[in-house]
Amino acid sequence: MPYINVKMTHEDAGATKEQKEKLAKGITELFSEIFGRGASSAVILIEEVSTDNYAIGGKTVTNIREEQKKN
Template sequence: MPYVNIKITNENVTNEQKKALIKGTTQLLVDVLDKNPATTFVVIDEVNTDNWGIGYQTVTEIRQDQ
C-alpha cells in the first residue's frame, strides 16, 4: 500500500494539474513496482510560499525579488 506525499507551493496549481500528478505518480508505481493502483495513495500538500524557504529567504521573498 504505497503512500506518496507531494509538496508544492500554492501558486495557482489547477485541479487538472493535480489530477495529472496523481495519475502520473500512481502509474509510475504501477510500472516500476507493480503496485495496485486501487491501494496507492497520493496526497498533495499545497504550502504557502511564506512557509517554504530556500537558502535564507522564503519563496515569497524570492518571487518578489524576481
C-alpha cells in the same frame, strides 16, 4: 501502498483540479510501472502551502520570487 505526499507552494491561482488529477494519476502509474504494484492502492495526498511558508536555503519562496522578478 505506497503513500505519496506532495507539498507544493500555492502560486498564482493555485493548482487546478485538472492538474491535481493529472499529478495523482501520473505518479500512481509511474510507481506501478517501476515496482509492479500500487495501481489500485496507491494513496496520493497533495498539500499547497503559502510561498511565505516554504523556504529554500533560508529564504522564503516569496522572497526568492521577488528577487527573480528584479533580474
